[in-house]
Amino acid sequence: xxxxxxxxxxxxEGHGGIHVTVGPDxxxxxxxxxxxGSRFYEALLLGxxxxxxxxxxxxxxxxCSSGHTLxxxxxxxxxxxxxxxxxVQSFRDLLNLGQFxxxxxxxxxxxxxxxxxxxxxxxxxxQYQPDVVGKALELKRIGNAIQELIGGRAIHPVNMTIGGMGxxxxxxxxxxxxxxxxxxxxSALALExxxxxxxxxxxxxxxxxxxxxxxxxxxxxxxxxxxxxSGHDPIPVANFRxxxxxxxxxxxxxxxxxxxxxxxxxxxxARMVLNGERMSGVAAQTRNRIIPDRPTPMHNNPAQFVELxxxxxxxxxxxxxxxxxxxxxxxxxxxxxxxxxxxxxxxVPRGTLYHAYGLNADGLLCxxxxxxxxxxxxxNIEKDFATTASCWLHHAQNDEARLxxxxxxxxxxxxxxxxxxxxLVDLTMRKESS
Amino acid sequence: MNSRTAQKPKVGIFGLTGCAxxxxxxxxxxxxxxxxxxxxxxxxxxxxxxRKEEWQGMLDLALVEGSxxxxxxxxxxxxxxxxxxxxxxxxxxxxxxxxxxxxAHIPVKQLxxxxxxxxxxxxxxxxxxxxxxxxxxxxxxxxxxxxxGELLEALAAILAGGEPQRIDFPVCAECxxxxxxxxxxxxxxxxxxPVTVGGCKARCISYGRPCDGCxxxxxxxxxxxxxxxxxxxxxxxxxxxxxLRRFSTPAWVERNLxxxxxxxxxxxxxxxxxTKESGT
Numbered sequence: 001x002x003x004x005x006x007x008x009x010x011x012x013e014g015h016g017g018i019h020v021t022v023g024p025d026x027x028x029x030x031x032x033x034x035x036x037g038s039r040f041y042e043a044l045l046l047g048x049x050x051x052x053x054x055x056x057x058x059x060x061x062x063x064c065s066s067g068h069t070l071x072x073x074x075x076x077x078x079x080x081x082x083x084x085x086x087x088v089q090s091f092r093d094l095l096n097l098g099q100f101x102x103x104x105x106x107x108x109x110x111x112x113x114x115x116x117x118x119x120x121x122x123x124x125x126x127q128y129q130p131d132v133v134g135k136a137l138e139l140k141r142i143g144n145a146i147q148e149l150i151g152g153r154a155i156h157p158v159n160m161t162i163g164g165m166g167x168x169x170x171x172x173x174x175x176x177x178x179x180x181x182x183x184x185x186x187s188a189l190a191l192e193x194x195x196x197x198x199x200x201x202x203x204x205x206x207x208x209x210x211x212x213x214x215x216x217x218x219x220x221x222x223x224x225x226x227x228x229x230s231g232h233d234p235i236p237v238a239n240f241r242x243x244x245x246x247x248x249x250x251x252x253x254x255x256x257x258x259x260x261x262x263x264x265x266x267x268x269x270a271r272m273v274l275n276g277e278r279m280s281g282v283a284a285q286t287r288n289r290i291i292p293d294r295p296t297p298m299h300n301n302p303a304q305f306v307e308l309x310x311x312x313x314x315x316x317x318x319x320x321x322x323x324x325x326x327x328x329x330x331x332x333x334x335x336x337x338x339x340x341x342x343x344x345x346x347x348v349p350r351g352t353l354y355h356a357y358g359l360n361a362d363g364l365l366c367x368x369x370x371x372x373x374x375x376x377x378x379x380n381i382e383k384d385f386a387t388t389a390s391c392w393l394h395h396a397q398n399d400e401a402r403l404x405x406x407x408x409x410x411x412x413x414x415x416x417x418x419x420x421x422x423x424l425v426d427l428t429m430r431k432e433s434s
Numbered sequence: 435m436n437s438r439t440a441q442k443p444k445v446g447i448f449g450l451t452g453c454a455x456x457x458x459x460x461x462x463x464x465x466x467x468x469x470x471x472x473x474x475x476x477x478x479x480x481x482x483x484x485r486k487e488e489w490q491g492m493l494d495l496a497l498v499e500g501s502x503x504x505x506x507x508x509x510x511x512x513x514x515x516x517x518x519x520x521x522x523x524x525x526x527x528x529x530x531x532x533x534x535x536x537x538a539h540i541p542v543k544q545l546x547x548x549x550x551x552x553x554x555x556x557x558x559x560x561x562x563x564x565x566x567x568x569x570x571x572x573x574x575x576x577x578x579x580x581x582x583g584e585l586l587e588a589l590a591a592i593l594a595g596g597e598p599q600r601i602d603f604p605v606c607a608e609c610x611x612x613x614x615x616x617x618x619x620x621x622x623x624x625x626x627x628p629v630t631v632g633g634c635k636a637r638c639i640s641y642g643r644p645c646d647g648c649x650x651x652x653x654x655x656x657x658x659x660x661x662x663x664x665x666x667x668x669x670x671x672x673x674x675x676x677x678l679r680r681f682s683t684p685a686w687v688e689r690n691l692x693x694x695x696x697x698x699x700x701x702x703x704x705x706x707x708x709t710k711e712s713g714t
Contacts, residue, residue: 044536052680055646059533062455062579110461110482121482123471137464144462152641154462155455155579156648159641166641 018407020389027393030385032378032411045368050076050337050359051162057355057370058156063106064372065156066099066147067348068355073160075355079342080335082163087328091165094318095150095157096222096348100311101184102143102154103349104268104304107415108195109136112301115412116198132194135187139308142184146315149173162335174323181316185282188309192286195305201409204391205296205384209262210270211244211376213237213347220271220278220310222347228274229259237345240354246371257371263379266351267415268303269295276306283310297384300413304349337363350374350415374416384410443494443593446478448514450507451562452500452532455579456525457481463582470586473593493518495592501527501534501562508568515569520592522573523565524585526681529576530650534562536680573598576631578648578681584633601633604652605645609636617644622667624677629655647681 021029045056054072058065070092077084084092109132110122119125126133144154149169151157159166169177207230214228215221226234227243235243245258258264272291279287287306291299343356351373358367388410392403449457460467461482470476477489496518502508515521526532565571573592575585588598605627609616614636617623626647627639638645664674 044533048680052646056533056680059453059455059578062453062458065453065455106461121479123476123482140462141464153637155458158638158643161643166643 018385018411020385020403020407022389022393027386027389030382030389032381032385045357045365048365050079050357050363050365051335053357053365053368054160054162055156055158060370060372062155063103064099064348064350064353066095066151067346067353068370069151069157069160070096071344071346071348071353071355072357073162074344074346075342075357076162076359077342078344079340079357079359080162080338081340082335084164085328087168087322087325088164090318090322090325091150091168092160093222094146094315094322095160096346097311097315097318098143098146098150100143100222100307100349101315102140102147104308104311105136105139105143107349108301108304108308109133110140112412112415113198115408132191135191138187139184139312142180142312145180146177146319149177168327168329169322171323171327174319178316178319178323181312181319185309185312185316188305188312189282189286192289192305192309195302196290198301200298200302201406203298203384203388203406203410205298205387205410207273207294208265208270208297208380208384209259210273211259211264211266211352212271212274213345213352215275215278218278219280220275220283220314223345227345227352229264230273232260238343240343240345240371241356241369244354244371244376246375257376258379263383264376265297265380265414266373266376267300268307268349269297269300270351271347272299272303272306279306279310282313283307286310297380297410298413300415304415307349337361341367348373351376374414377414377416381411381414381416442473442475444477444492445474446489446493446496446514446518447476447480447482448478448496448498448510449480450498450500450511450528450565451503451534452525452527454481454499456499456528456577459579459582460585463586466582466586470589489517491517495520495522497522497524498565499523499525499528501531501564502568503534503562511565511569520572521565521569522575522588523571524575525580526576526578526648526650527562528565529571529574530681531562531564532578533681535564576649577634581633600653601631602653603632604628604655605630605632605634605636605639605649608632608634609639612636612640614639617642618663618667618669622669624664624669624673626674626677628660628663629678644677647678650681651678 017032019029019031020027045053048056053076054069057072058069060068073092113132114121114125117125117129119128122133122136147154147157150159152159152166209232210230212228213222213224214226214234215224216226225237227237227240228234229243243259245261272287273295276287276291283306286309290302290306295303337359339359339361341356341358343354345352345354347353353373354369354371356367356369357365360366385407388406389403392399392406447457447460457480474495477493493514496514498511498514498521500507502511523529527534573588575588577584584601591598609627612635617625617639618627623644625639625644627636627645629651630645630647631649631652634649636645
């Protein structure tokens with residue numbers, strides 16, 4: 001029996017590794033071990049006041065902090081029957097777009113691309129490809145600028161409140177932002193050829209069961225009342241937990257999820273498969289040039305690039321529209337607590353994020369459930385590890401470096417949260433007689 | 435750190451359990467990061483650079499973010515400490531335990547039951563602890579996330595052979611300098627500003643929301659005056675303690691606030707020299 005271990009797949013939700021066990025009859029076990037220390041976020045919310053939830057739960061993850069904040073706000077507002085004004089909703093949409101731009105630019109160019117091209121990191125890549133890195137960092141800065149302007153801070157935003165927001169940005173700052181986004185779109189489009197030429201490794205993966213929210217209107221969007229899945233009829237988001245089942249596995253402090261008892265994938269490629277046809281303009285053109293007819297999880301990084309283009313063009317329109325709107329006075333709704341339950345699903349850079357909360361009559365939390373995209377993808381990642389390892393057995397037996405690289409590229413494709421896939425190290429191979 | 439050595443000082447940037455927000459804040463400050471890379475040799479940067487092999491030899495300075503939430507974290511931290519001349523805790527998790535330390539008073543078995551529906555699944559899980567529970571911490575930069583300017587100023591001071599200046603005023607000081615309206619006095623809301631260390635320019639209050647205390651306690655909060663003010667505005671002690679418990683170590687809150695706001699702040703998690711002076 002052979003056990004292949006990647007000990008420190010550095011930072012998957014912080015800290016994780018890969019274990020592959022090969023026996024006489026082939027691949028026996030593939031596990032993505034997550035040994036990030038447990039922080040018990042769901043437990044530490046219990047008994048706390050609902051107003052604290054968004055600011056507490058954003059701390060689950062820095063790079064997804066806007067997504068967690070927005071999802072928590074939506075779930076609490078759902079529980080308390082609060083509807084925000086269209087203007088506040090537009091600001092929230094813009095904040096989410098800022099997060100998409102920042103997260104996709106960071107993952108794609110600073111974390112993933114150096115791997116494709118064999119650099120140790122973005123600093124080394126900057127010496128050889130200064131133009132690409134320069135443009136990528138410009139995009140990342142624009143994503144951060146949106147989050148700073150709308151959210152009040154690039155990491156762990158402070159400007160969104162239950163029922164409204166604290167400070168409405170000035171028309172001048174929004175006009176300037178729209179200008180930055182227009183320039184960013186030019187830069188992104190100039191990177192398209194670079195992305196098309198990236199060597200996508202062939203790991204012989206199948207198409208996954210893709211899951212994403214179905215936008216309510218006819219356009220590509222990041223929220224919607226129905227959850228779509230390839231090969232299944234869409235279900236209302238209210239039934240999310242009846243369809244997506246979480247389970248605990250002893251090798252991972254992150255839970256795993258199944259959709260109708262099958263591993264599934266959420267994220268950019270899932271949205272592209274299920275909703276990509278809804279894109280229009282430059283984003284649609286980029287999509288047509290980059291995304292193949294039957295994309296596999298390995299196409300998640302190119303799909304992130306398409307979304308980057310989409311988010312820049314969508315963000316420019318939104319910032320421009322908001323700069324022309326009459327600013328509402330800051331909304332700080334007096335919210336009355338009641339015994340209730342609420343939920344929200346939202347597309348965030350890595351996939352569908354789901355929050356559900358229960359409140360007691362005093363507004364204190366008695367139930368909290370958070371299902372992150374990375375946790376939903378874990379079972380499918382393990383399935384794809386197994387496919388990669390079986391392929392390796394047939395085609396390149398004993399070339400451990402190739403297997404290690406293949407497994408790392410699979411993990412990388414899923415973009416398992418930045419506290420996540422940055423660098424994968426220490427492949428140790430232990431040979432034992434079985 | 436000896437700034438006169440011919441070689442550039444070796445710096446490592448590490449993340450224990452946490453949201454990686456402090457490394458991300460550093461990664462977001464590209465111009466400053468590039469300038470810094472000219473002055474120091476960044477040997478390890480968990481979030482940004484692949485670690486081709488385990489680094490060898492001594493680091494001059496290790497920046498560590500995140501709290502200690504597992505035996506693995508503890509071992510990693512002890513290894514970092516052994517191989518670093520100076521160690522700096524960055525972010526409130528590293529300095530104080532941060533939000534995850536909020537559950538420190540709940541037994542781990544019960545937490546496992548609540549989150550994983552099984553009290554035995556991760557028997558080795560432990561409550562979040564700050565770095566200073568296990569190793570000597572030379573410098574601390576609090577914040578959730580850190581304010582990048584504060585970190586860079588501290589690094590500049592250390593590179594020049596000096597000690598970083600320590601912020602010893604509360605959020606209220608900066609809030610008043612910015613001429614913002616006090617949320618306790620005008621809206622009777624619980625605000626952690628009076629007892630939280632400044633340095634954030636009272637950002638949250640500028641957006642109309644009270645301070646969450648995310649930067650942790652200030653050295654010398656004026657408890658009596660603070661308590662008086664909260665009471666005058668009809669705010670119960672329990673609410674104030676509860677608000678502060680979110681980001682500061684529960685033990686600190688219990689000792690200093692639950693006991694009727696009495697006593698001096700524990701100097702845990704601050705400079706070694708300060709710790710010696712205070713005799714703890």
